[in-house]
Amino acid sequence: MPTDRFAVLTDAAIDVLAELGMRGLTHRAVDTRAGLPQGTTSAYFRTRKALIEAVVRRLADLDRADLDAARLPGEAGAPTLAMDDVDAVAAGIAAILDRWMSTARNRTLARYACLLEATHHPELRTILVHGEASRVQSRSMLAAVGARQPERAGDHLVACIDGLLFDRLAGAGASTAPPPGTAANRADLTVAIATLLRAFAGQSPEARHSGA
Known part of the structure; x- marks a missing residue:
């Protein structure tokens, strides 16, 4: 299947899911959203399961x-994290989360x-493995700064950041936090993520400022 057609159909399916939920995801709905003749999506993805896996x-x-564009520590070829870099790293992660809450909200x-x-x-459980890359990255990043049990700490860090994203997008945080897509939101997220990074790396903000 041509890569461009795969992108067109799956991007349309993403928009359908965001607007109508899983019950609204049909081959016909994707065709309509993509502006393609009826039957196009089913020709590429014969079953609904195949369509979901493609999405x-x-x-x-x-x-x-x-x-990859953010070049966060833990990625191949990216700089190693040092504790002095935590605020900058947190800002990079905050920028990604802010994007996922605003321009990439449908995704x-x-x-x-x-x-x-x-x-x-x-x-469909096999589709969950796509999130493993962020866990590997997090474990590597925390191992570089000497975190205790970096594998476990890395998994916990990802879970907390995922929870922060969900809270801001669909939970109580959606009504109390700064609006997505703003400098205020990115700054607020940066504070939260920096706190998490230091906590999981075993260094509190107080210890950092005291020179411990």
Whole structure:
């Protein structure tokens, strides 16, 4: 299948998921959203499961592109994290989260829809593996600064950051935090993420400022 057609169809499916939820995801709805003749989506993705798996692959590719562009510590070829770099690293992660809450909001909503679908359909559980890359990166980053049990700490860090994203997009934080896509939101996220990074690396803000 041509890469451009894969992108057109899966991007349309992402928008359908974000606007209508999993129940609204049909081959016909994707055709309509993409502005293509009816039957196009089913010709490429014969089943709904195949369509969902293709959406997840597309989401993973787009997320990976965002992470690669940010060159966060833990990525191949990226600088190693030092504690003096925590604020800058937190700002980089905050910028990605802010994007996922604003211009890439549909992608995030579609991701949540796919994850929920997988909890009800064991045959789709394999799609969850796409999130492993961020965990590997987090473990490597925390290991570089001497965190205790970096593998476990890395997984916990990713879970906390995922929770922060969900809270700002769909939870109580959506009404109390600064609006997504603003400098105020990125600054607020930076503070939260820097606190998490120091906590999981075993260094509190107080210890850092005291020179410990």
